Amino acid sequence: MSTLDRRNDATTVNPFRVNDRDVVIHQTVRGADWYYAVCALMGATALTIMVLSRRKPRTDRIFFYLSSTLCFVACIAYFSMGSNLGWTPIDVEFQRSNPKVAGRNRQIFYARYIDWVITTPLLLTDLLLTAGMPWPSILWVIGLDELMIVTGLLGALVRTRYKWGFYTFGCAAMLYIFYELGFVARRHALALGKDVHRVYVSCGVLTLVVWTLYPIAWGLSEGGNVIAPDSEGIFYGILDVLAKPCFSAALIWGHWNIDPARLGLRIHEFSNEGLSSAEREKRGLPNVGRNGTPGLQSHDHVSPRAENAAAAPTV
Template sequence: MFGNMIKRDNNALRVNSYPALEADEHITTHGSDWYFAVTAVMTVATFAFIGLSLRQPRQKRVFHYITAAITMVASIAYFTMGSNLGWTAINVEFERSDPVVRGQDREIFYVRYIDWFITTPLLLMDLLLTAAMPWPTILYIILVDEVMIVTGLVGALVYSRYKWGYFVFGCAALFYIVFVLAWEARRHANVMGKDVGRTFLLCGSLTAFLWTLYPIAWGVCEGGNVISPDSEAIFYGILDLLAKPVFGALLIWGHRGIDPSRLGLYIHDYDEKDVAVMAGEKKDGNANGVSNGHSNGVRADETV
């Protein structure tokens, strides 16, 4: 009896079912359970990164905050997918005879792309700021990244063979991003010091490798309709776990001895007497001194 009282069934698919929006191929409770498990990992990682940031001065928390934001957004997205929300049904281009992918309509989670639209630029910021890349380059790479995500989403929502045109555009954008990480950003990081170069090499190589697997996942899921939505959940979930919380842990560990000011990220705090603040106070003091001296001189003339 006690066991029945504490038992909790996953009713997300039953509660969040929409008769007007049906898909022949959709996640089961197994896929939903997996999405909720990934949600838990992302949430724990978010609190861990925030907790680690509290051990640092405010000026040195930038990478903690960026990384925590990545897992926070991902946790919301995975909770949405686990709840069987944030999806639409799209006609498949390739109908399969395999029972797990048999049907005319497939469940496409557009919320996954909303997650990537927010988190992948943050991931790139983590890497490119570590490499101390110039801001114009960072902004341009982020734009290319957004093109990659948007073309992936549009392709996933297209049921004709034209979806592969968007796939090609996305792969071209991905190729350019990987090239920048592997060549230009890596060289830039090495110039900043061995510890910076080592951290970038570890995290950048992980990201470049994992990101090249996402087009494969897209091809067998939204694109080619080869594997079931439950298998899709596992494939994307493992990639996201490695690309976000594992990546974040490695990045923050690598930054433990790196002062952000070395990377051109000197952040001023209101209670800090650094060179810039002292220079500003000195400038204000000189201005006051000149003003007072002039006033005194006027009074002296008046006295004479």
Template structure:
């Protein structure tokens, strides 16, 4: 039996991508690929954990488990892609640093799949938070739109080679500050009005999220923006942030929701075998036919009564 360790050959298999005849020479090494696959494994385990915990709740109480499991599953696919050295393109950095061997080169590898991940998962993260706070739907939808602007401007900026990339960076930061204001101020007041247990859960998860999200623009400035740190260091920076912002956030949120019913948050979710609201019961076709016949009789009686009344008048 061959017991030799199998090496990670993802970069050899997939890393020969060329842009206009040139290959990305500022790119991840096998160490960066190994780390991306490690984060992928963490995301997969978290997804199964959150999905499994949903079975401890009635189906109508599983919305936060489902959203949180979806977040980590999408992230798992993105990290598998980055570990395989796919979902990327080479972009000429604005700042060429020939004296720094870690980032010396003509094309820096930019993982656009990371932004595809974020454009799906960050709105889901905000949905987890804002639903916890019992926010009204118009505010939730508007906040999600601003969040999408934040992510898309980050993507566009990372793909721009000139100093105009920082204009997109500013647009993204403005959008982020709007989202941060909604999470830390408006939604916090809503959570406080719902109850102390809801407010405690929201405060822990909200502060945790916004603190971490403040670090992402710093990572962007050091990586895609300024070409200061190597792609392997970029992998560690973003990977640690994503682990804390997704699986750790999810664990805090699910734990906080263990005693909170969704109905308290304005989420009135019915399962197929739940009783109808107002004490009404579902009717079979036979019942409906009988009710229709009975209703017809009542209608005829009312009609007759009305006619008689008219005649009397």
């Protein structure tokens, strides 16, 4: 080929037909382009965080790993949606006259919910570990979060008005999560110091504000069929960028000079130091002297004759 074809043909290679069913209300090529753009941003953020993590010891990288993982997962999800994969057609409850949302069924991306069911627990773990919350409380909040995401998916897959029942369950779970983040965890963060509290509040406020908009996006798209799938993708995409790359950047920046041990995260890495000579010999490891160089351990016995021989000058 003399010229390079730069056209996005994802919607041609992967057509709007799943399980012998066509979908009427679906994304366009522009929507797929947007998903790919967000995919690239998520991937770049994840890689940047991993590069920055190399500047910290392995025992201090927990927030780097959590944040990088949630961005990597989102990157894969957006690649799936940009490739016009990970969706199913669902009949709409409200049939609109607007040509952009007119039709009997709508494209519902379940890939989005797979993303959320993995990434939102990681995000909450980032926040709650920052506040020094105990693990039972963290697991409780994560359980509510999973409930919120699953009920959102169930509601999106229901065509009748009963979808709003699942929507209500999800919103109730979200409100309780907000209570835990806004009151309980904030008090824990304040007890750990002003710098920790500052990081928690900045990231927590961002999370609360952004998460409040997700039910609105759901109601306008999967729920009420008010906005077109391309607009849905832009709405969710902006929220996801704020909730993942922007959140991760603020968190990593804030944690840069905070020792995880202050948060109760005393992470140990296996080391050969402190092993006896017998244990080192058993494992096939060289002995280490007092200065960390190979040699005799500080507790190894050296005879006076050997010491004198070592100290004698050579001619």
